[in-house]
Amino acid sequence: MLAKLTNGLVSLFDRWMPDALVVALILTAITFISGIALTDTGPMEAVSIWGDSLWNLLEFTNQTILIILLGYALAQTSPMQRLLRGAASMATSPASAYITVTAVSVLSSFFASGGFGLVAGAIVARTVGIVARERGIPVHYPLLVACAYSGFVVWHQGLSATIPLAIATPGHFLEDLVGLIPSSETLLTPWNFAVVGAVFISLPFVMARLRPTDIDCKTIPASSLAMEAAQQETEVHGKDTPAGRLENARWLNFPIIAAGVVFLYVQIFERGTGLNLNIINFTFLILGIALSRSPVHYLGLVMNAAKMAGPFLLQYPLYAGIAGLIADTGIARMIIDVFVQISSATTLPITSFFSGAILNLFIPSAGGQWAVQGPIAMQAAIELGADVPLTAMAVAFGDQWTNLIHPFLAIPVLAITGLHARDIMGYCAVAFLFTGVIFLGALLILI
């Protein structure tokens, strides 16, 4: 039964899922049209809202691109390559390959951060895919990449969870309404750990069970392998001039590493700053330089990775536009209101889960979604007398859940692994159905 369902979903997505850019364009059109049809926003006004919002995420765009670029460059340094390939070699059977990649993805999404989880999972999947191809182990690469993405479904319950961390921070924008909600009532509750634990224990095996028969397995595409080949060729030029000697000087790395380590010490120990995108990027940069042969060698690694940045730079503004449209035309409010109106104190977490899931398709950035949904969901929780921390977590559950069928957040994974969204989305949809049952079951038990 599972095989039939999987096959059906895989061929459905393969046939119907266009490139992520087209998905972004269609979502823009849907939001635009419903904004005009369902609210009293005029077409010109909607165009203004859209155009004004396009560049709202520039800083975040840059941070996300850097995490891919620097993370990939780090993975391409010789010591990291040896380490990754050594680890990948331990996956001796297809099942162990899928299980390993999924487990890495879940753990790194939970303990480090969503962005880190995506990059770590993708790099491990790529390495396992290459090693499996070399050794003739029949691993289905699209499924392997879906495994790398699937762990992202727990990020909003982990240490970088936007909503729970936001409402635990003094001065957060809903403090007047709900006060401070410490992590001990959200992230650090036994039930939250139990949900993540259930996903961690079961999802790797579910993903591994989706594997096709050996003859149907597609290996990592040759076009994607070209990146490694280009890497080997990065030649060291002109050591005969003073400039050339400087470019290839390993000692030039040392002052950067020393300063970097001091700053990381100041930031993490003296100031006690938690993990954020800037610190992850900084750490990737310093580690990447430490493990490369010279500044120019490192630059070559980054340049080689830069091709991946294109789709991202193009689509982030489009999603900023969609988020702007759905928030400012009042559509988002309407969606949430519909769900709130049909809710009681007991059912509010369930309906918030679903409205959060829908909204996430249009506002993939969790912080952006909370800015729109938070005030309404929290107000409703207080008025209906529902469990406030649980309702907040229900929004977080909904947010992370539909990431699995959203091509946008998969772009880093696809960029690193060299696949299309349509290749992995069928498997992700199965993971989506499976984890949906877990999240809903958990919320039902809790209320």
Added chain:
Amino acid sequence: MGRFTNSIVVFFERWMPDAFVVAVGLSALTFVLAITTAGATPVETITAWGDGFWNLLTFTSQVVLTLLLGYALAYTPPMQRALKKAAGTVKSARGAYLTVAFISCGTALFSWALGLVAGAVMARTVGAVARDRGIAVHYPLLVACAYAGIVIWHQGLSASIGLAIATPGHFLENSIGIVTTSQTLFTAWNIVTALVILLTLPFVMAYLRPQDSACRPLPASVAAEDENAAIEDVDTARDTPASKLENSKALNYLFVLVGVVFLFIEFVQRGNGLNLNLLNFTFLVIGVALSRSPIHYLALIVNAAKVVGPFLLQYPFYAGIAGMMADTGLARMVVDLFVQISTAETLPITTFFSGAILNLFIPSGGGQWVVQGPIAMQSAIELGADVPLTAMAVSFGDQWTNLIQPLIAIPVLAIAGLHVRDIMGYCAVALLYTGPIFIVSLLIKIYM
């Protein structure tokens, strides 16, 4: 002149390392100076460096998008035809240098980012045409011509300082009030200075050309990439509903329609001038309009993305340098030093030089103004110097040393496929030529 140029070119080829090494070297130099002269401790300086490191993320994104979208636009089929046609009118080596340098200077007056992209793409196209026709064009000099426009950008319509101090609520409004563009950018004096450079620099650049036998044409590897981009076509083999959507021109039309409406709102109804976001949006809309389908445009973008790597990596290092200079008081010391030796008459001249030096460490015009603006404006008021002129002197200094600052050249080099050492010798000659023009122009204005 030939021998002089030659020795400078050889010098830079031998001694100029990659732009990333320059960024690291400048970081180290700033670090040492901050500790030895500004009295900061090593840990304080490192903290200032790390805190500043990610300060320019938004700006970096904007510039990267300009490059990406501009480059993708240049590779749409109609644009390629137009560029090749324009390049086809070039009949001689001299004509090639003049064309590229004029386009670079002219477009840089509209927007510096546009100038960089337009100049570089033009240099590449002219280089390819010259190669095909056997015209002896020295490609490194051609690319230096493409970069030349950056020396007048701060006098044009995208001038950070001139526009900033004309904007209500700018951060120095309390000390100097609103300084309108009619006092700065649109004075006859500024326009004449820009025109003198626009009309003479291309000829100076063309004059630097080596003998035909010494000319290095467009490298074969770069020429080959062009052909790849031309033949690279999108996978239309799949016959699925998804693939039909990906290849549908209708989606492009819809996007362009909405885009044009927004451009109308911005430019006509709101009367906004060109800023980076609007420039990017315009590039995007035209690029989509001229491509065959969404997936075709995406392929152009992916092809263009290779040029953004060095920029994304190096900009944070310059943000770190700016952080060190600002937080340890080093920048203040540099500016103070120049202010102390100044009078009401000489302040614009000394400001020009301090701006020129500071620009090497803080290449972003806006970033430099944040550091230098308060001090320069305060001293102009105290010494009784001409405030708008002093502000313009900072702009002159800023744009002048861009010619030897490799960070700003990265986009041009990435598009042209050259190394910074290949063009810096010629840029240094342009620096020596334009320096006296700026100084004389300031002197005339002071004593006029």
